[in-house]
Amino acid sequence: MMKKVSRLKVSFGGMMYSHDFQLWYTYLKRRIEKGWRPEELSFLVGRPDHAYLDFEKMYQVRSFLTQESILLDRIYMSSYIEPMEFHRERYEVTEERLVRLHIEEDEVRWHYSIEIPWQFVSQKKSSIALQFEEWKAEKDIQLESDAMLHVRQKIEGLLDLEFFVHGAAPWQLFRKVKETGQVHLQIYPRHLKNVLYGLIQQNRLVVRNVEGRYSFYPVDRKMGHEKFN
Structure with a gap:
């Protein structure tokens, strides 16, 4: 008897201009290609766990892009934008339209399906992937342990070099x-x-909110408080 696969289905919608959708789509695709989760992006931009997830759920997309797109490009070391050319009649004006995201989750993956209100100029462009599959990572205890050890050694070295004295942003530390210099060992946020x-x-580091972003500072071991120059 085949085991029934349980699925969880959720949908989200948001109003976007076509250019904002182009960026939103680009960042979704980038994240999935990296194998990172939304909360890991929230961490890298120095925001609470829900911040990037809200963006992917299409909550205040334009505001988020205005604040974070430059930093996201820095994190990915790329400013490439997925090419899209939408058909528009001469009399049409640029306006926000409703985009929908459907996510179906089971034990092994998330399936993303995107509904857009625009038509592509070329039929060839209509084949652009508006569906993605994101596979859940299989945890290898030894690899996780090796990754943590590698990061810990690197951070210890940065502490010795007083890299944290003026505050260190998560994306800079990452x-x-x-x-790692090792093909089999991949470091995730x-x-x-x-x-x-x-x-x-x-009690060796403290995290502070600096202008709306988290930053990490050292603790003076002798005094037991934050260390500043």
Whole structure:
């Protein structure tokens, strides 16, 4: 007897201009290609866990893009935008339209399906992938342990170099720790986050909100308080 696969289906909608949709789509595609989860992007931009997830759910897309697109391009080290050319009649004006996102989740993956209110200029363009599959990562305990050890050693080195003295942003730290030189060992933002918050629990780092973004500072071990120059 075949085991029945349980599925969870949710849908979201948001009003967007076509250019904003182009960027939203680009960032969704980038994230999935990296194998990162939305909360990992929230961490990298120094925001609460829900911030990037709200963006993917199409909540205040234009506002989020205005605040975060430059930093997101820096994180991905790319400013490439997925090419899209939509058909528009001469008399039409640019206006916000409703876009819908449907997510179907089961034990092994998320399936994304996007409904858009625009037509592509070329029929060839209509074949652009408006459906994605994101596979859930299989946790390898040894690889997770190796990744955490690598990040911890890198962060210890940065602490010794006083890299944190003036505050260190998550995206800056990730750039410092992500290269391992080992093909089989991949560092994800979650590894960095776990290490940093472990050091906070050990009273070696503190996290502060600086102009709406989280930044990490060292604790003076002798005095037991934050260390500033």
